[in-house]
Amino acid sequence: MFRKIILTLVVFAGFCLRGSAQETIQHVYGRTVLSLNGPWNYIMDPYQMGYLDYRQKPFDQSKSGKGGFYDNLTGVDKSTKTEYDFTYAPTLEVPGDWNSQEEKLLFYEGTLWYKKDFVMNPDAGKRYFLYFGAVNYECHVYLNGKKLGVHKGGFTPFQFDVSGKLNPGKNFVVLMTDNTRKRDEIPTINTDWWNYGGITRDVMIVEMPQTYIEDYKVQLAKGSKDIIEGFVRLQGTEKSGKVTLEIPELKIKSSYTTDEDGKVSFSIKTRKMDYWSPEHPKLYDVIVTSTDDKVEDKIGFRTIATRHQDILLNDKPIFLKGISVHDENPILGGRLRSEGDMRMMLEWAKELGCNYIRLAHYTHNETMLRLADEVGLLVWAEIPVYWTISWTNPETYANAENQLTVGIDRDKNRASIIVWSVGNETPVTEERNVFMGHLVDKARSLDNTRLIAAALEVEREGYTIKVEDPLGDKLDLASFNEYGGWYWSEPKELPKYTFDIRFDKPVVISEFGAGALGGFHGDEDTVWSEEHQELVYINQLEMLDKMEALRGMTPWILTDFRSPRRQHPVYQDFWNRKGLISNTGKKKKAFYILQQYYKNKTAGKQR
Known part of the structure; x- marks a missing residue:
């Protein structure tokens, strides 16, 4: 019976998506x-x-x-x-x-x-x-x-x-x-x-x-550092026509003829290029023209892959020094509304020492991704499959797959994005495993050049933290959330813990943290004080650094953010206080602990 339900879910989801997914114009801001x-x-x-x-x-x-x-x-x-x-x-x-x-x-x-x-x-x-x-x-x-x-x-x-x-x-x-x-x-x-x-x-x-350039992809081919591949698709009255791709700095100018559906794929071997990285966020001018239309973009080229327990950016090991970020302005309140709002958040992340951000828990503004390209921040991009979803409802799956598809389609040319995440803290059941597994498969079918992940949960047995979610078999990262020192155990106990991770993959801690009211001080045992949050970070980092496979982290979270779940009238007042920066823009003491850790951290294990 269960297999029948899932089969119906998948078939119906495919039907729903064909009927409802909307194509949007690539690079509308151009x-x-x-x-x-x-x-x-x-x-x-x-x-x-x-x-x-x-x-x-x-x-x-x-x-x-x-x-x-x-x-x-x-x-x-x-x-x-x-x-x-x-x-x-x-x-x-x-x-x-x-x-x-x-x-x-x-x-x-x-x-x-x-x-x-x-x-x-x-x-x-x-x-x-x-x-x-x-x-x-x-x-x-x-x-x-x-x-x-x-x-x-x-x-x-x-x-x-x-x-x-x-x-x-x-x-x-x-x-x-x-x-x-x-x-x-x-x-x-x-x-x-x-x-x-x-x-x-x-x-x-x-x-x-009347006939316009609806979509295009211009990226390095999977596993290659010198072959640019992709496609151009025309839409309109005359779909079959000539299109030209130019990357002047690389002396590329190639012309193609689209088929009756308006699409042409290409593969170009190129000369030596400057690869995009956080230290050198090189963007090339890319120009796509047709008989009646022209669009100009700025695109970076880089490779991302895993090898055993390493993450390789442009074939070199990298440690992902990250932080999680919500689409929210803590000072003004509400969603980030302007480029200035977004630059503020990214500048704070850079000041923290980050080369990486997790854009949680949903698709963020396109401008945010373009700014990440510009300033040099790697990105984990996520869809809001969050906590407990209606796992056997075909319309729910169709909705999730549609949001994943639209997000990947919009941002496929952004060098900054290295991870597509299909969800956060979803409970392990057979129904959930099938639902999430199909999302992983869909993401891979849409983009085979980036890593696929999800923020998994952990289990504890004594002083052992177990990571054994079966979904991890399908993912590229052993990525999980753990809140030792806050939701379980005492901060000073954390160095006693060890990790039992069943996957021979790079470990990325997608969340850890503790709440603190900015400006509230006490001794290190006083919950909600900056000193207590600082203590959690100190002991978390000591605990995590014992892992041989640790290759990155995005602690929760850059700034305080509003949440109706957080109701304590003194310390929360409908704010989640796990931010390293308060809702007044003040850096808490834990900010400087993580900043110093990142300053000393390089790829691989540090003792």
């Missing part, structure tokens, strides 16, 4: 766009009265398709009855979550409507797309009162073709957004981060020619 960022009017709608009639039937599925807030009725005559008007509604800044912008929305989970007016004069010879970097979680999108579609997933980009649907002059976009947590969604009901709602990333109208 195209001609009209930004729709800025103030948007909003209406809070906990009963969804702007979407459902009193019989709970959607207005947009009625015969007239009218009656919802998406009609954007305004300036009506005195005989027309309406119970909303965006004209007089308050505004929220986009990109930005609603929770951090308006006090009454801090804990709000439910439906909220957005409306944006804009003016443009579309060219009949062009194609246009309405692009969203991310909206949390489910959103229904309407242009000039007509429904474009629905998207689920709070951290992945999506777009709608609006060619022929734009008015010359005045237009408006309305979104119904809903961040309600649901058991069968990704992530599920229970998380340890704030459920920030709304339009959290950029919104833009993208202008393209």
